[in-house]
Every structure is written in C-alpha cells, then in structure tokens.
Amino acid sequence: MRPSQAPKNGHSFSHLVQDALGALRRHLGMEVAFISEFRHGRRFFRYVDSDAAFSPIQVGGSNPLDESYCLRVVDGRLPQLIPDALQNAEALSLPVTRLLPVGAHISVPIQLLDGEVFGTFCCFSRTADLSLDDRDLAVVRLFAEFVGGTVAQAFRQRKNLKAAYQRVQHAIAQEDFHIAYQPIIHVGESRLVGHEALARFTAEPLRSPDKWFHEAAEVGLQEELELAAIRKALENLHRFPAPTYLSLNISPETILKGGLPAVLAGYPLDRLVLELTEHESIDDYAALVAALAPLRQRGLRVAVDDAGAGYASFRHILKLAPDIIKLDASLVATIDKDQGMRALAAAVVRFAEETGSKVVAEGVERPEELQVLRDLKVNKAQGYLLGRPRRAEDLEFPG
Structure with a gap:
C-alpha cells in the first residue's frame, strides 16, 4: 500500500x-x-x-x-x-x-x-x-x-x-542489507547440494528480515525489496561450485508482477530454485502456474516453504506441483519427541516419492533430529547443525 x-x-x-x-x-x-x-x-x-x-x-x-x-x-x-x-x-x-x-x-x-x-x-x-x-x-x-x-x-x-515507505525505500536505494548463504546438505552423502540466500539488514531499526519484508508489503514496496535482494544474491552465484544450486525467496505477488524474468536473465536457471514464502492461500493459482511455466521449462525449480506449518503450504504443494518440499523448522524441532510430527513428516516424504518431489528439512539443530530425518529417508537438510548462514566471502569449498 x-x-x-x-x-x-x-x-x-x-x-x-x-x-x-x-x-x-x-x-x-x-x-x-x-x-x-x-x-x-x-x-x-x-x-x-x-x-x-x-x-x-x-x-x-x-x-x-x-x-x-x-x-x-x-x-x-x-x-x-x-x-x-x-x-x-x-x-x-x-x-x-x-x-x-x-x-x-x-x-x-x-x-x-x-x-x-x-x-x-x-x-x-x-x-x-x-x-x-x-x-x-x-x-x-x-x-x-x-x-x-x-x-x-x-x-x-x-x-x-509514509515513514515506513521512506524507511524501506531508503534501505533499497542504499542497499542497507547483505546476503547470507546457508548450506543445504545431502546428509546421506555428506555433500553440499545448494545454498539458501537469506537477506540480513543493517538499516535502522535493527530487526529481523521478516519484519522488513512485511513492512515492504504493507507500503507497496514488496516487489522492489524482494527483487533487490534476489539481484544481490545472484551476484555471488559464480562463487558456488556447479552443479550446486541457489535457493531464492520470493512471494507469489512478486512473481505475478512480472519483473522477475528480467532479473534472472543471463543466469543458469537450472541452478536456481524459487522458494515461495507465502503462508496464506493464493487467490489465483492458475495465474501463478502460468507465470512460472516459461521459467520452469528452462530448468528453474520451485520449492514450497514451511510444509507442515499449516494448511496453506499443503494447498501450495497440491496446486503448484513443486520440485522441492521444505519441511518446516517447527516440525523438525520436535520430530524426535513427537510421534504426530514424525508421522506428518513421513506422510510428506511419501507424498514426495509419489509425485517426484524432493524433500529438504529446515532448521536442523540437534543430532537427534537429523537421525530421525535419516530414518525417514529425508536426504537433504539445512540448519545450524549443518552450517550457519554466512557471507559469500566467508564460505569455503573443498578443492
């Protein structure tokens, strides 16, 4: 607005x-x-x-x-x-x-x-x-x-x-944020498969990234801020060894605005994943599918975030047929203690097997969580146990 x-x-x-x-x-x-x-x-x-x-x-x-x-x-x-x-x-x-x-x-x-x-x-x-x-x-x-x-x-x-609009606009113009990259690991093979790009803001007031993006949406600058973060994240794609991928967070609203293809132009789409951040039901799935289709045909993959955190994420999975389903951190946090959460994760894994999707677990912080995920055949994961988000210049790669 x-x-x-x-x-x-x-x-x-x-x-x-x-x-x-x-x-x-x-x-x-x-x-x-x-x-x-x-x-x-x-x-x-x-x-x-x-x-x-x-x-x-x-x-x-x-x-x-x-x-x-x-x-x-x-x-x-x-x-x-x-x-x-x-x-x-x-x-x-x-x-x-x-x-x-x-x-x-x-x-x-x-x-x-x-x-x-x-x-x-x-x-x-x-x-x-x-x-x-x-x-x-x-x-x-x-x-x-x-x-x-x-x-x-x-x-x-x-x-x-008005003050919020000026605050977000200034953060975009001055690039008062940087990108931290969190590794995504194939836990069965102890192999790096990708990174998720996460915006970290240095502008005042100091607060979590989700609050910045929420405020940007409130004042009509959601597309501008999201695309600015994606541009900055893509600047370091060349640092990551092929064929690892880069996962970019984006809202359905920004995809539907139509500015994304120009931002992605010139980059290898088969090394990119769009991670949908919307936690509410989407009004027009057909339009979103149509907007993503040309990019997916050229190798871009789509991930649905926060599976297990609510009804909306399962609706996204059914409507968008994502390449990657990400188990929400709140589910992972109790997966070794809560039979219900373990059963829910197992159902998601089974669904992914039937539809050809891959599952990535988020927020893995304890060895006990990781062991249950391995037992459930969740092969890919990210979290502090496996690697914290770091600036691109601080990342180290074997060889």
Missing part, C-alpha cells in the same frame, strides 16, 4: 465520518461542518459536510492557520461556542467573519493521545443562532471525541505508513 492510499477500511471509515458530520450539522441547524488538520502553519480541510446551497470549503482545500477561527479557539482567544460572531471583538478582527459571513460558530479541538492538537471539529452558519447553548457544545464535544479521535488515529496511521 502506498502511503498516499487509505487503510483497507478507509472507504467505510470515510462514510462513517461523513454521516457523523451530516448528522451533527443537521442537529445543530448549521450550514457547514468540517474536520480540519493543522500542518505546516495551514489548516487543511480533511472532511466536509455542507448544505447544498452553501459550500464555501472543499475537502483537500487549505488556508493559513493564523487567519482561522480554529487557531484562536485552540489558543483560547475565541470561545468554543459563539452564537453570534458579530458580537465578538476577536471574531470581528478576522476578515472572514464579514466576508462569508460567519454568524453562529462552534469549534472543538481534536487531540491525539499524547496531547498534541491534531486540528478541530467545527460547525458554522452565516446567520446567528442565539438558541445555541452548552448542551449543543457538549454534543459537538462528544462527536469530536468519538469521530475526531478515530480521524486522528487514521491520519497517524497514514503518517506511520
């Missing part, structure tokens, strides 16, 4: 705000109701509801904050309730009071949780209304607390998304 986009529930939320503004305006007999945001010395109109015959302001419009009633209400120069602006000296000091004109006016500050003023919740009419009293002001304050608080939260979320 780009930072300029509203949250997924933004459409229904906007309707809620508009309905609230309209209800309040009609209840008070006013002509205009709006929510403003204070920013950079200006007042921005974020939500507006007006009488059809009088629409002096529009959503997205702005004017100088120091020329507004709003600022004077917030700093105390004007009261929150003004039944007749022409009877208030401070209001008369503002040209807008006579130009519009402004008659009755109610304005309540909207505050964030930390006490910072977000803006105001306002209503006004061109004619005075001496019937307005503290009960009407209390209603506006209630609406301001209910709707205004939610508005402030929504805009704070948008602000956070």
Whole structure:
C-alpha cells in the first residue's frame, strides 16, 4: 500500500465520518461542518459536510492557520461556542467573519493521545443562532471525541505508513542489507547440494528480515525489496561450485508482477530454485502456474516453504506441483519427541516419492533430529547443525 492510499477500511471509515458530520450539522441547524488538520502553519480541510446551497470549503482545500477561527479557539482567544460572531471583538478582527459571513460558530479541538492538537471539529452558519447553548457544545464535544479521535488515529496511521515507505525505500536505494548463504546438505552423502540466500539488514531499526519484508508489503514496496535482494544474491552465484544450486525467496505477488524474468536473465536457471514464502492461500493459482511455466521449462525449480506449518503450504504443494518440499523448522524441532510430527513428516516424504518431489528439512539443530530425518529417508537438510548462514566471502569449498 502506498502511503498516499487509505487503510483497507478507509472507504467505510470515510462514510462513517461523513454521516457523523451530516448528522451533527443537521442537529445543530448549521450550514457547514468540517474536520480540519493543522500542518505546516495551514489548516487543511480533511472532511466536509455542507448544505447544498452553501459550500464555501472543499475537502483537500487549505488556508493559513493564523487567519482561522480554529487557531484562536485552540489558543483560547475565541470561545468554543459563539452564537453570534458579530458580537465578538476577536471574531470581528478576522476578515472572514464579514466576508462569508460567519454568524453562529462552534469549534472543538481534536487531540491525539499524547496531547498534541491534531486540528478541530467545527460547525458554522452565516446567520446567528442565539438558541445555541452548552448542551449543543457538549454534543459537538462528544462527536469530536468519538469521530475526531478515530480521524486522528487514521491520519497517524497514514503518517506511520509514509515513514515506513521512506524507511524501506531508503534501505533499497542504499542497499542497507547483505546476503547470507546457508548450506543445504545431502546428509546421506555428506555433500553440499545448494545454498539458501537469506537477506540480513543493517538499516535502522535493527530487526529481523521478516519484519522488513512485511513492512515492504504493507507500503507497496514488496516487489522492489524482494527483487533487490534476489539481484544481490545472484551476484555471488559464480562463487558456488556447479552443479550446486541457489535457493531464492520470493512471494507469489512478486512473481505475478512480472519483473522477475528480467532479473534472472543471463543466469543458469537450472541452478536456481524459487522458494515461495507465502503462508496464506493464493487467490489465483492458475495465474501463478502460468507465470512460472516459461521459467520452469528452462530448468528453474520451485520449492514450497514451511510444509507442515499449516494448511496453506499443503494447498501450495497440491496446486503448484513443486520440485522441492521444505519441511518446516517447527516440525523438525520436535520430530524426535513427537510421534504426530514424525508421522506428518513421513506422510510428506511419501507424498514426495509419489509425485517426484524432493524433500529438504529446515532448521536442523540437534543430532537427534537429523537421525530421525535419516530414518525417514529425508536426504537433504539445512540448519545450524549443518552450517550457519554466512557471507559469500566467508564460505569455503573443498578443492
């Protein structure tokens, strides 16, 4: 999601705000109701509801904050309730009071949780209304607390998304990450068969790679970050002895965007594996299969990650017919102690034998786990017991 986009529930939320503004305006007999945001010395109109015959302001419009009633209400120069602006000296000091004109006016500050003023919740009419009293002001304050608080939260979320977008974009532009390569071993023959490329970030804030990729997906930069990591991983393919392969993590969404073939151009596809990272059901398996088909025809292999961790991974296996099925680390961690996990792993191995897939166990950390995997005829594995992820320049190969 780009930072300029509203949250997924933004459409229904906007309707809620508009309905609230309209209800309040009609209840008070006013002509205009709006929510403003204070920013950079200006007042921005974020939500507006007006009488059809009088629409002096529009959503997205702005004017100088120091020329507004709003600022004077917030700093105390004007009261929150003004039944007749022409009877208030401070209001008369503002040209807008006579130009519009402004008659009755109610304005309540909207505050964030930390006490910072977000803006105001306002209503006004061109004619005075001496019937307005503290009960009407209390209603506006209630609406301001209910709707205004939610508005402030929504805009704070948008602000956070913008900051996240800039953070991920900077990490991509500056390549604030490196690639670590974890060996994949044929345990029966004690032979290296490949490496999995794993991104490691050096940018602030320091956090796990999955959080970086999750944030990139939230702000619409998933494809850019994933392809940047793949490009960087491929730079070291020449260091690895043939015919060992390199496994590259990628989401189905990035594959469907169509930019992957250009990134892989010029590399030997028969030495590459695409490891799908999606843990949820995929909406359009047919489109994904079609996108992968030309690459697979030229030797590229596909792996499904996290088998045994949930229903989605088994669905991927059935729909995509992967070349490699990777047993999830959570399954491997208890495989020597839990009969159920051992039976599940055995079922995956049997399925792989029937379909021609190969099985790779992830997260192998103890000799006991490795022994059970050998007993189950899982010949390929990776994990700290067999080799930690290391930079390409730190890898050593026999011969």
